Amino acid sequence: MVLAMLRGCRRLLHKSKTLYTYRIQHQETTISSCYYSVRHHCPTEELRDFGLPNTTWSQNLRNLYNKFMELSKTGGWTRIPSHNTIAHHLEGDPLETGIGKRMFLRNLDSDGLGFEYCMFYNKDERRMVCLFQPGPYLEGPPGYAHGGCIATIIDSTAGAGAVYTCGSVMTANLNITYHKPVPLGSTLFVESHVDKIQGRKVYSSCHIQSYDGVILHAEATALFIKANQ
Numbered sequence: 484m485v486l487a488m489l490r491g492c493r494r495l496l497h498k499s500k501t502l503y504t505y506r507i508q509h510q511e512t513t514i515s516s517c518y519y520s521v522r523h524h525c526p527t528e529e530l531r532d533f534g535l536p537n538t539t540w541s542q543n544l545r546n547l548y549n550k551f552m553e554l555s556k557t558g559g560w561t562r563i564p565s566h567n568t569i570a571h572h573l574e575g576d577p578l579e580t581g582i583g584k585r586m587f588l589r590n591l592d593s594d595g596l597g598f599e600y601c602m603f604y605n606k607d608e609r610r611m612v613c614l615f616q617p618g619p620y621l622e623g624p625p626g627y628a629h630g631g632c633i634a635t636i637i638d639s640t641a642g643a644g645a646v647y648t649c650g651s652v653m654t655a656n657l658n659i660t661y662h663k664p665v666p667l668g669s670t671l672f673v674e675s676h677v678d679k680i681q682g683r684k685v686y687s688s689c690h691i692q693s694y695d696g697v698i699l700h701a702e703a704t705a706l707f708i709k710a711n712q
């Protein structure tokens with residue numbers, strides 16, 4: 484099913500030619516030449532599930548992970564595997580150039596520096612939970628996460644929730660209210676819910692709390708558009 488969703492995503496991206504075949508001509512330099520230098524410096528051929536615990540995970544992150552793994556045993560919640568390229572998600576059907584590209588959230592080579600996270604999905608409740616630990620390379624204000632990376636984790640959690648609920652989507656709109664700064668290295672509980680599906684429009688809501696639910700860091704609403712079938 485995920486494979487079909489991803490193929491749908493690819494169709495949607497092909498449709499958006501500006502996204503897929505965009506080239507900036509600037510003194511004979513093109514985006515694709517930059518891309519090849521990124522590829523050269525970030526070889527990433529190995530298949531690895533990054534949604535599994537590693538040594539950089541805090542105890543709070545491990546505790547939440549264990550809690551959701553327990554919940555997964557009784558049904559309801561399912562852990563979502565996480566690779567660092569779309570090509571690795573598309574087992575046996577990599578994009579023509581997919582293997583050299585990185586998913587934005589998995590683009591650093593060292594664990595713990597950027598987005599450390601894992602996701603769990605509840606189909607019946609149309610909820611996606613992301614357990615998130617922002618690393619030191621996501622700094623915005625001193626000691627705190629950049630608002631853009633908070634937007635990224637919200638978009639990805641709600642986007643993944645929409646994808647798992649109803650197939651390929653693109654984000655059309657994202658509104659975020661930032662309530663409290665997010666300390667780097669803290670453990671966050673990100674939760675999204677698909678509130679309403681209206682034709683191709685998927686309305687979701689999302690919030691970020693501290694791991695213990697005491698602090699509400701941010702709230703968001705999002706509109707995703709399903710791929711044309």
Ligand SMILES: CCCCCCCC/C=C\CCCCCCCC(=O)SCCNC(=O)CCNC(=O)[C@H](O)C(C)(C)COP(=O)(O)OP(=O)(O)OC[C@H]1O[C@@H](n2cnc3c(N)ncnc32)[C@H](O)[C@@H]1OP(=O)(O)O
Nearest residue numbers: 492499572638639642643653654655656682683684706708
């Ligand atoms: C990537 C997959 C990874 C999978 C990994 C595997 C495991 C899963 C784990 C992790 C998943 C991570 C999930 C990723 C999450 C991140 C997603 C992104 O970052 S997406 C990039 C940023 N977004 C764009 O670049 C969109 C740019 N915009 C567009 O391409 C188009 O505008 C698009 C597709 C959104 C809509 O274009 P149209 O031509 O298909 O559709 P039209 O006819 O314009 O709209 C359809 C309906 O939606 C409304 N609509 C469209 N945009 C709207 C807006 N901004 N506000 C309100 N309504 C809007 C329209 O009014 C229309 O409504 P009426 O059916 O007539 O009622």
